[in-house]
Amino acid sequence: MDTLKTRRTIRRYRRQDIPATLLNDLLESACRASTVGNMQTYSVVITRDAARKAALAPAHFNQPMVQTAPVVLTFCIDLRRFSRWCEQRKALPGYNNLEWFVTGSIDTLLAAQTFCVAAEEAGLGICYLGTTTYNPQPIIDALQLPELVFPITTITVGYPDETPSQTDRLPLEAVVHEEYYHDYTSEAIDRLYADKEALPENRQFVLENHKETLAQVFTDVRYTKADSEYFSKALLEAMTKQGFFTA
Amino acid sequence: MDTLKTRRTIRRYRRQDIPATLLNDLLESACRASTVGNMQTYSVVITRDAARKAALAPAHFNQPMVQTAPVVLTFCIDLRRFSRWCEQRKALPGYNNLEWFVTGSIDTLLAAQTFCVAAEEAGLGICYLGTTTYNPQPIIDALQLPELVFPITTITVGYPDETPSQTDRLPLEAVVHEEYYHDYTSEAIDRLYADKEALPENRQFVLENHKETLAQVFTDVRYTKADSEYFSKALLEAMTKQGFFTA
Numbered sequence: 001m002d003t004l005k006t007r008r009t010i011r012r013y014r015r016q017d018i019p020a021t022l023l024n025d026l027l028e029s030a031c032r033a034s035t036v037g038n039m040q041t042y043s044v045v046i047t048r049d050a051a052r053k054a055a056l057a058p059a060h061f062n063q064p065m066v067q068t069a070p071v072v073l074t075f076c077i078d079l080r081r082f083s084r085w086c087e088q089r090k091a092l093p094g095y096n097n098l099e100w101f102v103t104g105s106i107d108t109l110l111a112a113q114t115f116c117v118a119a120e121e122a123g124l125g126i127c128y129l130g131t132t133t134y135n136p137q138p139i140i141d142a143l144q145l146p147e148l149v150f151p152i153t154t155i156t157v158g159y160p161d162e163t164p165s166q167t168d169r170l171p172l173e174a175v176v177h178e179e180y181y182h183d184y185t186s187e188a189i190d191r192l193y194a195d196k197e198a199l200p201e202n203r204q205f206v207l208e209n210h211k212e213t214l215a216q217v218f219t220d221v222r223y224t225k226a227d228s229e230y231f232s233k234a235l236l237e238a239m240t241k242q243g244f245f246t247a
Numbered sequence: 248m249d250t251l252k253t254r255r256t257i258r259r260y261r262r263q264d265i266p267a268t269l270l271n272d273l274l275e276s277a278c279r280a281s282t283v284g285n286m287q288t289y290s291v292v293i294t295r296d297a298a299r300k301a302a303l304a305p306a307h308f309n310q311p312m313v314q315t316a317p318v319v320l321t322f323c324i325d326l327r328r329f330s331r332w333c334e335q336r337k338a339l340p341g342y343n344n345l346e347w348f349v350t351g352s353i354d355t356l357l358a359a360q361t362f363c364v365a366a367e368e369a370g371l372g373i374c375y376l377g378t379t380t381y382n383p384q385p386i387i388d389a390l391q392l393p394e395l396v397f398p399i400t401t402i403t404v405g406y407p408d409e410t411p412s413q414t415d416r417l418p419l420e421a422v423v424h425e426e427y428y429h430d431y432t433s434e435a436i437d438r439l440y441a442d443k444e445a446l447p448e449n450r451q452f453v454l455e456n457h458k459e460t461l462a463q464v465f466t467d468v469r470y471t472k473a474d475s476e477y478f479s480k481a482l483l484e485a486m487t488k489q490g491f492f493t494a
Binding site for chain 2: 004005007009024027028029031032033034036037038039040042043044045046047048049052076078080081082084085086088089090091092093094095097098099100102103105106109110112113114116117118126127128130133134142143144145146149152153167168169170172174175176177178179180181183184186189190192193212213214215216218219220222223224225226227228229231232235236
């Protein structure tokens with residue numbers, strides 16, 4: 001399992017298709033992930049068609065991987081299939097609420113990540129698109145997702161055409177707490193972020209963006225408060241429209 | 248990677264501790280999972296102490312694994328560490344909203360599932376506790392989670408003391424959609440759920456619960472509409488209290 005430790009996200013892919021048998025095999029592995037009550041509250045939409053990738057691209061801010069990857073997978077929370085089964089079996093489903101949005105997203109993400117581990121082990125490269133939840137409505141429209149189905153993440157997959165260097169991570173002590181949450185002192189924050197702030201690429205990032213600190217690149221450029229509030233509103237609207245939230 | 252295909256959830260563990268070096272190694276692998284903007288918006292609380300496990304147990308409806316597993320890991324969305332760093336670096340964080348609850352939960356669950364894959368590859372067994380989001384407040388209290396930290400899933404880990412048979416899964420065609428969502432016809436639902444309904448253990452389950460259909464065991468006993476609505480309310484209250492939602 002050295003793959004887990006040496007992995008890196010791949011954004012450039014060779015012009016080579018992924019055989020359907022391989023993709024199915026990886027998806028079979030994904031479906032062995034833990035799932036609440038063995039309900040499998042997810043669906044996966046496979047996009048290979050160029051026109052359909054083009055339709056998805058704007059929702060992902062036209063990140064090039066959407067159109068250059070041979071396969072785009074949209075992982076969706078799906079309480080519709082299970083609810084339909086209930087309705088056909090004289091049972092009253094109660095999955096149109098926030099609890100099942102969250103529970104469904106857990107199911108879906110465990111399957112998505114298992115897919116990624118299996119794909120990387122098979123020599124493929126993947127990239128997660130966090131843009132999926134920024135403005136889900138265009139994705140819902142493009143993929144014709146009905147009520148109780150919701151896109152939670154997207155993965156582009158293909159044979160790697162690059163070997164990027166591994167990105168840094170915080171030291172393990174930054175994310176692990178023994179027995180209870182030990183809040184961060186100012187000194188701890190300074191110590192835990194020191195290596196990240198000292199990286200040449202991050203110093204360059206600060207300069208290019210004309211900022212004083214690396215944190216400002218995040219808050220002022222990459223992930224601003226105004227954008228997050230806008231996306232939160234769009235997300236809640238889509239959750240409501242898909243039947244997972246009632247004001 | 249046959250482990251991915253042959254895995255099963257383990258609920259009974261040997262009385263054998265997990266060495267700290269092994270646990271740290273697995274957590275290092277977990278931290279290599281994809282993460283939004285390399286922000287690592289998660290924390291993991293490790294519970295080994297018997298008294299602390301006992302404090303967590305009621306929140307998980309006293310499922311025995313919480314107290315019999317050598318290690319209990321609570322995976323938490325964490326926007327606090329990053330926000331504190333921003334504040335110390337003259338940057339204005341804007342992560343106290345729904346978008347970052349969802350984005351943080353994605354980060355957290357990819358790390359959690361990577362941990363599980365690594366753990367199983369190392370011969371350990373795991374069990375996810377979906378109860379974590381049913382009533383998060385007692386967990387928040389027990390682990391002293393501050394604002395912008397939220398428990399999204401819990402994993403019990405230990406050396407397996409059972410070899411349960413693998414549970415069934417729906418056929419792959421039930422969860423995969425080519426190019427767009429193909430809604431389920433009545434005939435498709437019948438066909439896709441036929442094997443599951445025919446399993447002897449599921450027939451037994453229906454009999455024991457004095458129900459007419461397997462679906463009714465889910466809707467009337469295991470995951471009722473009334474419970475889901477109650478849990479949704481508790482979840483939204485906790486999300487609000489932890490700073491991720493504003494009414």
